[in-house]
Amino acid sequence: MPNLRYIKTEDIPHAKALADANRLSVGFMTKGKFDEAVQQKRGIIAIENEALVGFVLYRHRKIDQQTTLSEICVKSDYRGQNVGKQLVDALIQDCKTNHHTFIQLKCPVDLPANEFYRRIGFQLYATEAGKKRPLNIWRFTVSCPNKGEG
Numbered sequence: 001m002p003n004l005r006y007i008k009t010e011d012i013p014h015a016k017a018l019a020d021a022n023r024l025s026v027g028f029m030t031k032g033k034f035d036e037a038v039q040q041k042r043g044i045i046a047i048e049n050e051a052l053v054g055f056v057l058y059r060h061r062k063i064d065q066q067t068t069l070s071e072i073c074v075k076s077d078y079r080g081q082n083v084g085k086q087l088v089d090a091l092i093q094d095c096k097t098n099h100h101t102f103i104q105l106k107c108p109v110d111l112p113a114n115e116f117y118r119r120i121g122f123q124l125y126a127t128e129a130g131k132k133r134p135l136n137i138w139r140f141t142v143s144c145p146n147k148g149e150g
């Protein structure tokens with residue numbers, strides 16, 4: 001079981017190295033992007049044996065109750081061990097705390113990650129033209145346990 005916590009400044013070089021190694025799937029991520037995630041508390045990392053093995057960055061949109069998952073990545077030798085799912089579970093918890101009702105993300109149609117999203121309960125909402133390749137838009141409904149009670 002990995003440890004999960006918000007990303008801190010000291011994690012940035014490790015997260016950036018992981019992103020750089022997966023540039024084809026997560027795109028180019030600047031150090032500034034991670035800095036912002038630290039400052040705004042919108043990144044969660046997974047730690048195994050004191051090393052960073054995965055991260056998820058996101059944004060709770062102010063205009064509505066959407067949370068946008070912008071990047072998720074797990075170190076290749078830790079894949080298939082539920083690290084990605086646990087990162088998303090932690091994000092779901094953060095959505096509940098912030099009263100956000102759904103998570104949305106876009107994923108190039110040709111990436112294996114599409115199957116990951118499907119397996120952990122996301123639903124394919126639409127497919128749109130991207131700059132380089134078509135993008136699947138995936139959504140996950142965050143259940144609010146207090147809704148409808150009473």
Ligand SMILES: CC(C)(COP(=O)(O)OP(=O)(O)OC[C@H]1O[C@@H](n2cnc3c(N)ncnc32)[C@H](O)[C@@H]1OP(=O)(O)O)[C@@H](O)C(=O)NCCC(=O)NCCS
Pocket residue numbers: 022025026072073074075078079080081082083084085086106107108111112113115116117119120
């Ligand atoms: C996508 C990614 C984050 C998944 O992380 P992971 O830790 O391997 O995923 P998990 O082990 O938590 O998998 C959860 C479920 O998804 C399934 N799954 C994960 N990756 C899969 C794949 N490539 N193909 C099919 N199923 C997959 C698992 O089998 C598991 O299903 P199960 O619970 O029914 O057995 C990881 O593969 C990765 O970092 N990829 C490179 C970066 C990337 O593509 N990011 C997304 C860009 S849109």
